[in-house]
Amino acid sequence: MRVRVTTDQPWDVDVDVLVIPIVGDPLFDGSLGELDRRANGELAALVAFGELRTKRFTSAIAASGEVRARRLVTISTGDAPGVDREVVVRTAAAALHRLAGRHVRSLAIWVEPLAAVLDGGTEAVAGLLARGVVEGSFDPKTLYLDEVPTAPPALDELVLVAPDADLAACTRAAERGVILGEGANLARSLSNRAANDVSPEVLAEEAWAIAEKHGLWIDVIGPDRATELGMGMFMAVGRGSDNPPRMIVVRSGKAGELDAAGRHLALIGKGVCFDSGGISIKPADRMEEMKMDKTGACTVIAAIATVARLAPGTPLLAVAPAVENMPGPHSTRPGDLVKALNGKWVDITNTDAEGRLILGDAMTYAERLGATHLVDVATLTGAVSRALGDLVTGAFGTDPAWTGEVLAAGARAGERYWQLPLVDEYWTEMESWYGDMINSGSGEGGLVKSGLFLREFATKPWVHLDIAGTAYFRKAKPWAARGATGVSHATLVELALAGARPA
């Protein structure tokens, strides 16, 4: 897809479809009034008909009259104060979904109505819209099927219509937006793939291909070396499957090299290619979703690739422990004791609390490789989705300054997080009769306890992002297909780019 920014007026752009963001109640003054006049009053007629509503992400298709675009699509964003970066991305994505199955090769989006209400102005909006178009074009059905008539259109050309734009700056922002969208879609493609297709070995091969493509250093640790290193928690989960585990380590820059912000940032992603629960087996209902329990790993692998495209050489580490959590004669049993890489003894009371086991060893390993700051991203608990639903990611952090930086990167990326507390008192319920701790605390507060467990493996500033609610949608949204969402990819890239050297 080519991306072009134009300072032409929206009615002068020669495309199949012109997307008109409608912010708040449409008032047909200024350029919107001119568009409506040239469209022979079609837009105002739709309002009179009750079709063009202000409810966020509702849409309408209109004939274009004398407007040069062949057709008009309106996407309502809701009232101006609610229009944030996330809404801008989703407005563009919603346009692509509205056009699913339609014949569209060239699409223009009118930037102005959004730029008028978002801090950051035209350039920020251009970048967010370009990202939204790319993310909105994603359809998981195309992963296995050759032809998907209901998929969003594959565009040849995207035109961002910004009559008052700084062309060069806007074009740069749009190109960056496309790369961010492609990165999120890479994470989604990997995450959506089935467990009979993407085993830990295959995920490692995919990471290898991505690393080679972008000139990144990669190391893949198999079971023998993991055992020798002492990754007892990682191996405890991985040993139950015929598909052997892989600790995937990808790096850009030199070993231990500090970035421009004085950090060696490590992104750690949970890579459970299938989570049956192991011996503490899950109920059958919705177990098929557990192929997406590798989303954290897919996200950090995609994020380091995106950073390599946007700011090559930026020091960054990605560690993705990949396993399959399966029941079998070799599986870990409830009550088994294992020694973590950091020397702690863990009493595995529930084999379904496996994410924290593989993440803990990955965090220790990242620190051994020189990480000074850690962020992990994981589909860790059902409790986070009960608490925050599918639109807000839960965050835990040990260091207020570092947590603030991660959440600020999230805000820049247009992604929503909510910080949850690490309640020290609850640790008493993580005590073990035999080891330093159990992996799954009894009683209430399971979400907090998952954070407390992981904290035992961080000696450096660390943030944990629990994406179990946000990693995938069970039903399609106006702006997204069902399945993996790509959540947190943009946040992690923003965070890493804060350490990029100025070009």
Ligand code: BES
């Ligand atoms: N992968 C699951 C968490 C999950 C649940 C992700 C639903 C996405 C949707 C995780 O490994 C798990 O099983 N967590 C348990 C923890 C419990 C045993 C302490 C849970 O949330 O029930």
Ligand code: MN
């Ligand atoms: Mn589990």
Ligand code: ZN
């Ligand atoms: Zn899991």
